[in-house]
Amino acid sequence: MAAAYDIQAVEKKWQDYWVERGTYQVDNDDPRPKFYCLCMYPYPSGPAHQGHVRNYTFGDLIVRHRTMHGYGVLTPMGFDSFGLPAENAALKTGVHPRSFTDERIAELKASILRLGSQYDWRREVRSHDPEYIKWSQRIFLRLLDAGLAYRKKAPVNWCPGCQTVLANEQVLADGTCERSGDVVVKRDLEQWFLKITAYAEELLADLDQLDWPERVKTMQRNWIGRSEGAEFDLEVQGRPDVKLRVFTTRPDTTFGMTYAVVAPEHPLVDELTTPDRRDEVRAFVDRVTLETEVERQTTEGSLEKRGVFTGSSVVNPFNSQPVPVYLADYVLMGYGTGAIMAVPGEDQRDWDFAKTHGLPIIRTVEPPDDWEGEAYTGDGPAINSEWLNGLDKERAIRKAIEWLEEKGIGVRTVNYRLRDWLVSRQRFWGCPIPVVYCPDHGVVPVPEDQLPVLAPDDVEFRPTGESPLRFHEGFLNTTCPIDGEPALRETDTMDTFVDSSWYFLRFTDAWNEDMPFSKEAASKWMPVDQYIGGIEHAILHLMYARFFTKALADLDIAPKELREPFSRLFTQGMIRLGGTKMSKSKGNLITPQQFFDTVGADALRLHHLFMGPPADDVDWTDAGIKGTSNFMQRLWRLADAESDAVPIAAESVEVEVNRAAHRLIARVSDEYERWSYNTAVAACMEFTNYLYKQGKTEFAVDSLLLLMAPMTPHITAELWERRHPGEHIHEQRWPEADVTMAAEETVVMIIQVNGKLRDRLNVKPSIDEAEMEKLALESPKVREVLDGSNPKRVIAKPPRLVNLVV
RNA sequence: GCCCGGGUGGCGGAAGGGAAGACGCGAUGGCCUCAAAAGCCAUUGUCCUUCGGGGCGUGUGGGUUCGAAUCCCACCCCGGGCACCA
Numbered sequence: 005m006a007a008a009y010d011i012q013a014v015e016k017k018w019q020d021y022w023v024e025r026g027t028y029q030v031d032n033d034d035p036r037p038k039f040y041c042l043c044m045y046p047y048p049s050g051p052a053h054q055g056h057v058r059n060y061t062f063g064d065l066i067v068r069h070r071t072m073h074g075y076g077v078l079t080p081m082g083f084d085s086f087g088l089p090a091e092n093a094a095l096k097t098g099v100h101p102r103s104f105t106d107e108r109i110a111e112l113k114a115s116i117l118r119l120g121s122q123y124d125w126r127r128e129v130r131s132h133d134p135e136y137i138k139w140s141q142r143i144f145l146r147l148l149d150a151g152l153a154y155r156k157k158a159p160v161n162w163c164p165g166c167q168t169v170l171a172n173e174q175v176l177a178d179g180t181c182e183r184s185g186d187v188v189v190k191r192d193l194e195q196w197f198l199k200i201t202a203y204a205e206e207l208l209a210d211l212d213q214l215d216w217p218e219r220v221k222t223m224q225r226n227w228i229g230r231s232e233g234a235e236f237d238l239e240v241q242g243r244p245d246v247k248l249r250v251f252t253t254r255p256d257t258t259f260g261m262t263y264a265v266v267a268p269e270h271p272l273v274d275e276l277t278t279p280d281r282r283d284e285v286r287a288f289v290d291r292v293t294l295e296t297e298v299e300r301q302t303t304e305g306s307l308e309k310r311g312v313f314t315g316s317s318v319v320n321p322f323n324s325q326p327v328p329v330y331l332a333d334y335v336l337m338g339y340g341t342g343a344i345m346a347v348p349g350e351d352q353r354d355w356d357f358a359k360t361h362g363l364p365i366i367r368t369v370e371p372p373d374d375w376e377g378e379a380y381t382g383d384g385p386a387i388n389s390e391w392l393n394g395l396d397k398e399r400a401i402r403k404a405i406e407w408l409e410e411k412g413i414g415v416r417t418v419n420y421r422l423r424d425w426l427v428s429r430q431r432f433w434g435c436p437i438p439v440v441y442c443p444d445h446g447v448v449p450v451p452e453d454q455l456p457v458l459a460p461d462d463v464e465f466r467p468t469g470e471s472p473l474r475f476h477e478g479f480l481n482t483t484c485p486i487d488g489e490p491a492l493r494e495t496d497t498m499d500t501f502v503d504s505s506w507y508f509l510r511f512t513d514a515w516n517e518d519m520p521f522s523k524e525a526a527s528k529w530m531p532v533d534q535y536i537g538g539i540e541h542a543i544l545h546l547m548y549a550r551f552f553t554k555a556l557a558d559l560d561i562a563p564k565e566l567r568e569p570f571s572r573l574f575t576q577g578m579i580r581l582g583g584t585k586m587s588k589s590k591g592n593l594i595t596p597q598q599f600f601d602t603v604g605a606d607a608l609r610l611h612h613l614f615m616g617p618p619a620d621d622v623d624w625t626d627a628g629i630k631g632t633s634n635f636m637q638r639l640w641r642l643a644d645a646e647s648d649a650v651p652i653a654a655e656s657v658e659v660e661v662n663r664a665a666h667r668l669i670a671r672v673s674d675e676y677e678r679w680s681y682n683t684a685v686a687a688c689m690e691f692t693n694y695l696y697k698q699g700k701t702e703f704a705v706d707s708l709l710l711l712m713a714p715m716t717p718h719i720t721a722e723l724w725e726r727r728h729p730g731e732h733i734h735e736q737r738w739p740e741a742d743v744t745m746a747a748e749e750t751v752v753m754i755i756q757v758n759g760k761l762r763d764r765l766n767v768k769p770s771i772d773e774a775e776m777e778k779l780a781l782e783s784p785k786v787r788e789v790l791d792g793s794n795p796k797r798v799i800a801k802p803p804r805l806v807n808l809v810v
Numbered sequence: 811g812c813c814c815g816g817g818u819g820g821c822g823g824a825a826g827g828g829a830a831g832a833c834g835c836g837a838u839g840g841c842c843u844c845a846a847a848a849g850c851c852a853u854u855g856u857c858c859u860u861c862g863g864g865g866c867g868u869g870u871g872g873g874u875u876c877g878a879a880u881c882c883c884a885c886c887c888c889g890g891g892c893a894c895c896a
Contacts, residue, residue, distance in 0.1 A: 686833035759877040
């Protein structure tokens with residue numbers, strides 16, 4: 005009688021073994037070729053949910069698979085442990101965010117351990133660890149020193165719910181906060197920014213070299229939003245001292261300008277407004293600037309283009325005609341120059357505005373004859389444009405820019421949609437921005453030997469809308485590092501995306517006490533060879549991390565040649581329950597815990613792999629897990645050294661069984677490379693069914709276990725040890741298929757008549773076209789269908805298919 | 811509105827222009843058992859069938875091809891991203 009499969013004992017045994025043995029710990033002088041596999045470090049929100057399980061299952065599978073291929077795999081893990089939920093909890097319960105966070109880390113870590121995914125925990129980082137804070141702050145100061153961090157008063161996105169400002173990236177398209185869902189309002193505040201725009205061009209260009217999902221790259225390209233065009237000055241009639249600069253991507257259409265528009269926030273608004281228009285303009289500006297983004301956006305639509313005439317006119321430099329200047333809220337101060345020339349003939353927004361305000365429309369590009377639309381933005385010969393007439397769009401643009409540059413009126417420019425990254429947050433539970441404000445010296449960085457600047461513990465959490473740091477006298481009052489006179493500390497903390505923008509570098513050198521990481525360590529492991537995480541980070545985290553990597557390389561902190569942090573990216577699909585995303589906030593979590601206790605981690609992991617293609621969203625159902633759980637039991641009975649549930653293969657079929665095993669190795673190896681894990685699992689199940697029928701061989705069972713080792717590490721380790729005492733499956737080499745053994749002895753040839761399947765025959769793989777045709781014509785089933793007629797044409801694709809066309 | 815994905819049995823899904831539905835769940839039947847559970851074996855797209863087999867079938871309509879779930883065009887539906895960026 006064979007031993008039963010004691011899931012809990014087996015999984016515990018190997019989880020302890022891997023840690024004690026340090027199977028998945030790597031040192032920086034590891035002689036094996038390097039492979040850096042990283043799962044996005046999690047925000048600690050309590051016990052793992054299915055999204056974590058899915059993520060870490062893929063990651064662990066890659067770690068173990070690569071290890072079996074002889075790589076020294078760096079597999080670190082940590083916690084993105086600063087963030088709002090801990091602080092919100094503190095407001096409600098009074099529990100300090102640190103203890104709240106530490107508790108949740110412990111819970112999450114415990115479930116990660118039970119999943120059996122392996123990390124080099126010696127390298128663990130936590131964003132809220134004073135060591136980590138110290139290096140985040142040093143990096144901030146280096147950015148400040150290099151002019152990449154700066155302060156600026158700016159209209160910022162203020163979330164009344166979160167009581168903090170948000171980055172543009174954190175405001176949803178409908179003008180609400182991505183976290184709380186509150187309507188975001190604009191406020192003018194002094195804020196810290198990081199100059200990500202300095203890297204706009206490189207961030208865009210380097211996307212081409214990344215092995216990332218196309219849609220993530222597309223999202224980033226759209227976000228950066230590069231557009232080429234020209235900037236030029238418009239003279240204001242009767243005001244030789246004032247010039248209005250506009251940006252356009254279509255300088256070829258300038259002859260069609262029938263008015264100009266400036267944003268309500270434009271600095272020249274007062275200059276441009278004539279006394280008789282003052283009251284109306286002021287009323288319009290007040291209305292627009294006090295509105296929320298949402299209100300401002302609800303005015304979108306063809307007939308509602310809102311604006312007001314300033315009373316001034318500017319001169320079209322191409323034809324010297326004066327045109328009126330309007331204020332309109334469809335022109336944004338934050339993009340280009342905050343002013344445009346309006347060409348209604350070739351821009352739908354301008355068209356709508358012109359119609360609403362009774363302004364003339366002149367087409368300067370000939371639309372196609374069958375054109376029935378309004379503004380025409382396509383290509384065509386220029387018309388009504390004097391010296392540009394007849395030229396196509398591209399040539400006209402070039403000529404128009406040349407003309408502007410010759411005359412010294414304007415220049416070719418490139419604009420980006422990307423804005424600088426607003427990083428200051430009026431929150432407590434984040435990394436303090438390490439500067440002080442001195443009455444005499446202004447903004448003074450805290451000297452590096454005084455880092456980290458840590459938030460005090462004895463603060464009171466009150467829903468005041470301001471950071472509790474503001475009211476802590478001991479923290480707030482300090483002295484100026486330059487003159488020793490009284491000064492005030494910065495009380496804002498950094499966006500938590502700052503922490504996650506360099507953690508992957510800290511992992512390479514987590515013990516370093518002198519600097520965030522050494523260039524040697526970063527050179528050894530970077531870039532990350534495989535990064536795995538959710539699609540929701542397609543823009544924010546992945547863009548910031550790319551920016552940091554480039555900036556740190558330029559600041560001589562990271563290796564100079566390190567321009568990109570993540571060579572390959574895989575974004576897993578979301579887990580849904582009944583059509584909606586499974587998440588804590590939606591309250592529809594199915595925790596993995598119950599499955600650890602019943603079917604075990606291996607069956608749960610396998611279920612995640614089997615559910616569907618890794619990149620696809622999946623609907624969670626409890627039912628399916630029975631299949632992988634059964635399979636584990638079936639595998640145990642097949643492979644346990646003492647089990648006789650499956651007989652040894654008869655001598656007559658032994659070779660064929662081994663040949664099938666070689667085919668399995670070839671197939672599954674390929675499927676691992678292609679991330680086709682659901683079919684890899686299917687192949688293993690199919691092969692198991694086959695062995696139940698045909699009988700097993702040593703080679704077949706060993707191969708099966710090796711191929712499954714990265715997917716179901718515990719059961720395969722146990723079975724391997726029982727079959728090969730003293731050996732560890734995860735220290736074995738990945739099996740290789742023998743090509744001649746894997747080749748099929750006979751294949752099925754299908755015979756079609758007019759593309760319809762009529763017969764199938766077993767043939768040798770070496771069969772030639774003539775032989776195929778002969779066999780096809782001899783088939784009784786084919787003869788019946790042909791009914792005496794001769795095929796007009798024969799298509800033979802040896803050895804699998806022949807098609808007779810009649 | 812624009813840009814990406816995607817629509818295949820009762821369900822999750824497979825099929826790299828050449829056998830549609832691998833594998834799994836569910837369901838049905840059998841073996842084992844005093845019985846049940848577990849296990850093992852078989853059947854399972856749909857309609858017709860004289861049980862040999864035959865017709866139909868991958869969102870809809872067209873097309874390319876000897877051959878289309880797969881490629882092309884148009885449309886419908888679902889999911890995601892962007893959205894006054896001049």
